[in-house]
Amino acid sequence: MRFENKNDNFYTIDVKRFYIPVVFVATCPKCGEEVRRDLNDWYLSYPPVGKPFVLDLACGECSYEWGEEIRLLISLEICSKEEES
Ligand SMILES: [Zn+2]
Secondary structure, three states, X not given: OOOOOOOOOOEXXXXXXXXXXXXXXXXXXXXOOEEEEEOOOOOEOOOEEOOOEEEEEEOOOOOOEEEEEEXXXXXXXXXXOOOOO
């Protein structure tokens, strides 16, 4: 059993509201406050896979806005028992 990759380049997930149960935690470069962006609440829209893109962030303390580059990676693994050969 195996997976075959059909695309050598990046692709885009064709989903307007792509929720991930992950919280991005950063430090505001202006005031040093901890900034959290819950990706299960503030979804990604049509995110690219395997290619860096900018995640917009805003500080709740000083209203400073900036972006951090992130990359979405998807992995698959086979969980069925491998056939004995
Ligand atoms: Zn700030």
